Amino acid sequence: MTSSDSIRMEKLCYSIGGRKILENFDFHLERGVNRTILGVSGSGKTTILKLLLGLLEPDSGGIFLGDLCITGLPESAFMQQRRRIAIVFQGGALFDSMTVGENVGYRLFEEGQLTQAEITAIVREKLGFVGVEPALDLYPAELSGGMKKRVAIARALAADPDYIFFDEPTTGLDPIGVYNICSLMQRLQAEGKTTLMVTHDLATAFATSQRFTFLHNAHMLFEGSEDEMKASNIPEVREFLAPTTSSLFV
Amino acid sequence: MRPPKRWQWHSNLKINSAVIDNILLTFFYELQNYFTLAGRTFARIFRRPFYYREFAIQFDKLGFSSLFICILTGLFSGMVMALQSLIQLKPFGATSYVGGMVAVTMVKELGPVLASLMVAGRVGSAITAELGTMVVTEQVDAMRVEGTDIIKRLAVPRLKAMLLALPLLTIVTDMVSVVGGYIMSAGYNINPIMYISGLPQFMVFQDLIEGVVKPTVFGAIIAITGCYVGLNTKGGAEGVGSAAKKAVVLSSVLILVCDFFIAKVFVVFRG
Numbered sequence: 001m002t003s004s005d006s007i008r009m010e011k012l013c014y015s016i017g018g019r020k021i022l023e024n025f026d027f028h029l030e031r032g033v034n035r036t037i038l039g040v041s042g043s044g045k046t047t048i049l050k051l052l053l054g055l056l057e058p059d060s061g062g063i064f065l066g067d068l069c070i071t072g073l074p075e076s077a078f079m080q081q082r083r084r085i086a087i088v089f090q091g092g093a094l095f096d097s098m099t100v101g102e103n104v105g106y107r108l109f110e111e112g113q114l115t116q117a118e119i120t121a122i123v124r125e126k127l128g129f130v131g132v133e134p135a136l137d138l139y140p141a142e143l144s145g146g147m148k149k150r151v152a153i154a155r156a157l158a159a160d161p162d163y164i165f166f167d168e169p170t171t172g173l174d175p176i177g178v179y180n181i182c183s184l185m186q187r188l189q190a191e192g193k194t195t196l197m198v199t200h201d202l203a204t205a206f207a208t209s210q211r212f213t214f215l216h217n218a219h220m221l222f223e224g225s226e227d228e229m230k231a232s233n234i235p236e237v238r239e240f241l242a243p244t245t246s247s248l249f250v
Numbered sequence: 251m252r253p254p255k256r257w258q259w260h261s262n263l264k265i266n267s268a269v270i271d272n273i274l275l276t277f278f279y280e281l282q283n284y285f286t287l288a289g290r291t292f293a294r295i296f297r298r299p300f301y302y303r304e305f306a307i308q309f310d311k312l313g314f315s316s317l318f319i320c321i322l323t324g325l326f327s328g329m330v331m332a333l334q335s336l337i338q339l340k341p342f343g344a345t346s347y348v349g350g351m352v353a354v355t356m357v358k359e360l361g362p363v364l365a366s367l368m369v370a371g372r373v374g375s376a377i378t379a380e381l382g383t384m385v386v387t388e389q390v391d392a393m394r395v396e397g398t399d400i401i402k403r404l405a406v407p408r409l410k411a412m413l414l415a416l417p418l419l420t421i422v423t424d425m426v427s428v429v430g431g432y433i434m435s436a437g438y439n440i441n442p443i444m445y446i447s448g449l450p451q452f453m454v455f456q457d458l459i460e461g462v463v464k465p466t467v468f469g470a471i472i473a474i475t476g477c478y479v480g481l482n483t484k485g486g487a488e489g490v491g492s493a494a495k496k497a498v499v500l501s502s503v504l505i506l507v508c509d510f511f512i513a514k515v516f517v518v519f520r521g
Contacts, residue, residue, distance in 0.1 A: 055391050079397055087395055093388040097307075107396040112299070155396075 005031040005066070007052055007085070007163065012061030014047060021047050023218040025061070029196055031162060034189055036205040037198045038240065039215035045198035046090070048215075049165045052196075053087060054078060086156035087165040092148035094140035094155070100127070101136045104154045126154040130184060146177035153184055164188060166197040170204045182207045202241065214240065287481070288474045291405045304407040312373045312408065313415025317422065319372060320365050324423035327360055328352055328430025336438050345438055349445035350452030352431035353424075357453065357461040361424040363509055366468035369416060370501040374476045377408055378497035381480025382490040390481065400481070409473040416469030417462050424461060460516045467512060468505045475501045 009027040013020070021044040029035055029052075037045050050056045051063060054070050062069050065081040075082075094103050105123040108114050114122070127133040130150040132143075140148060149169060156164050166185070170178040178201075185195055185208045199205055205212065212229050214222035216236045222229060229237060335351045381404060384390045393400055432445050479497040483489050 050391070053391075053395055055394060075394065076399075082395070083397065085395075087392075089388045089392060091387055093392040095389055095392070096383075106393075110299075110396060110398055155392075159396075 006064075007066075008062075008064040009048070009051065010062045010064070012051065012063065013059045014044075014051060014056065015059055020218045022051075022058075025218070025220060027213065027220070029163070029194070031194050032192075033211055034195045034209045035197070035211045035213065036209040037196070037213045037215060038200060038202070038205060039198075040200060040240065043215045044218065045215060046167050049087060049167055049196070049198060052165070053085060054082065083159060084162045085165065086159065086161040086163070088149065088152045088156050088167065088169055090168040090171060092140070092152040094143075094148055094151060096140055098139075099136070100132070100138050100140070100143070100151050103140070103151060104158050106155065107159045122158060123154075126157045127151070129157065129187075130154045131180070146173050146180065149173065149177070149181060150184070153181075153188075157188075161193070163194045163196065166195060166199075168199050168201075169197060170199065170201050178204060283482075284474070284478050287401070287405065287478050288470075290401050291409050291474060291477070294399070294402045294406050295410065297402065299402070301403060301407050304403070305410050308407045308411035309415055311376070312369075312411045313419065316369050316372055316415070316419055319368050320419045320423045321426050323364050323368050324356070324361065324426035325430040327364055327423075328356060328427030329434045331355055331360070331427070332431035332434035336435065340438075345435075345440055346444045347448050347451070348435050348438075348440060349428070349431065350448035350450075353428050353449045354452040354457060356427040356431075357424045358457050359509070359513070361427060362420050362461060362464035362468060363505065365420045365423040366416060366465055366472065366505050367502055369412075369419065370468075370472050370505060371498055373412070374472045374497045374501040375494040377473065377476030378480040378483070378494045379490055381477060382483030382493045385481060385483045386486050386490060404481070405473070405477040408477060409470060412469035412473040413466060414469075416465040416472070420461065420465035456516065456520060460512070463516075464509060464512050467508055471504045471508060472501050475504065 007029040009025055012022055012025040012027070014022040014025075025048075027048065037048060039045050047056065051058055052065075054063070054073075054075060058071060062071050064070070065078060065085070068078055068081055070078045070081070094100075095106065098106070101120070101123050102109070104126055105119045108119045108122060124133060124136070127136060130153050132147050132150050132154070135143060135147060135151065140151070143151065153164075169181050169185070173181065182204055185197075189195060189208070195208065197205065197209060206226050209226075211225060212222070213220055214229070214234075214237050221234055222232055222237050224232070230241065232238065331352045332348055335348045336345055339345045339347060339351075381390070384404075390400055390404075393403060428449075432440075432442065435445055476497050479493050479500065483493040
């Protein structure tokens with residue numbers, strides 16, 4: 001495994017309005033190792049994804065996509081590297097003014113390297129993969145929450161990325177919806193995609209990841225496997241895994 | 251124990267200067283970002299891809315859909331202008347000049363300003379609300395991840411649409427206002443020939459240029475302000491609402507301020 005096959009954060013600091021979100025944060029996402037970042041709401045999980053994608057600028061520290069340090073670079077300079085990464089946002093973030101088909105084929109249309117027929121074929125294939133092909137001509141407003149998430153996954157897959165980030169993919173879904181999303185993630189992993197998920201849903205996390213990172217108060221408190229996490233003596237981790245009455249209203 | 255009075259005074263002064271510092275810093279930071287966005291948007295006008303479909307949609311949404319309110323604005327402004335002018339001119343027996351007075355006032359000043367203010371209220375808020383919603387629902391982030399230059403994709407088509415639509419809407423407003431003025435004048439026994447013959451007596455060609463330059467600048471102000479405020483929206487649905495309000499107020503004030511300076515420039519050129 002070379003460094004070009006990984007995404008890293010080194011000594012990263014990020015704050016909003018004086019409030020520290022991340023402090024001296026080190027993180028390493030290796031190709032082929034599916035990882036979940038856990039933590040309570042507001043602990044900075046989504047911020048990590050946005051920093052890794054270059055959507056936010058850190059206060060200090062470095063972010064590396066492969067060998068390229070993207071910190072301080074204009075987006076156009078690392079666009080090719082970012083093409084290897086896709087993200088499924090928490091609410092799907094589908095474009096309201098476009099149909100499902102246009103949403104899924106958006107990047108391919110933008111790149112302009114394929115014909116309309118080729119793009120349509122890819123769009124149908126990706127929608128078929130996530131099981132929403134009949135929704136091709138519908139608008140996002142006409143879809144249920146679960147369908148939106150699946151279309152967002154199809155859009156993420158359109159450019160055939162190596163890494164797929166998931167931001168709270170199962171939040172707000174019914175148990176069948178959660179099961180469908182977990183199954184999809186497992187199928188993606190079986191096809192060689194590396195997934196990075198942020199969530200506070202332990203069942204989804206343990207079903208789809210091998211490594212876990214636990215965030216608390218701007219720091220990484222724990223990094224390890226499921227067994228190591230369950231055996232951890234760190235009070236915050238134990239509290240997160242099995243909340244007690246003492247954690248009420250904290 | 252209460253601190254001595256002198257200490258309190260110093261403390262208040264410190265707080266006040268810190269607050270003023272903060273306000274000034276925020277103002278200049280926002281100003282810099284506003285002009286950066288404006289510069290980047292203008293720089294991308296002639297760069298590919300051109301997003302023709304998006305431009306056509308925006309031209310329809312921002313321009314054509316504002317036609318009716320501009321016609322109404324022009325009609326009633328022209329009528330009220332004629333009415334007020336007739337009342338003033340009648341004692342001097344100079345009612346034949348009413349056409350010229352209505353035309354010159356509407357073409358140079360009221361037409362561009364009123365049409366722009368109407369469009370700013372209708373379109374400025376729409377641009378901000380649309381972009382603001384895209385920001386808070388992470389659609390803008392999704393576009394960036396998909397490799398899109400959001401200025402080119404979102405701001406440039408809106409700017410182009412406004413640069414083309416607002417002058418056209420203003421021309422329509424001006425024409426309708428002249429017709430409105432005649433409708434009112436007809437009640438005072440002024441015939442169409444008399445009404446129209448007053449126009450060249452009051453207007454020169456430069457006035458027509460002024461009447462087109464102003465809405466072009468105002469169109470840019472509405473589009474850039476709408477995009478700037480929209481793309482910097484924070485805080486969910488409430489944030490979108492307050493951003494839309496902010497965009498309308500800012501556009502309207504900027505239109506009135508710029509109107510003065512453009513008028514001043516044209517007065518200087520007129521000599």
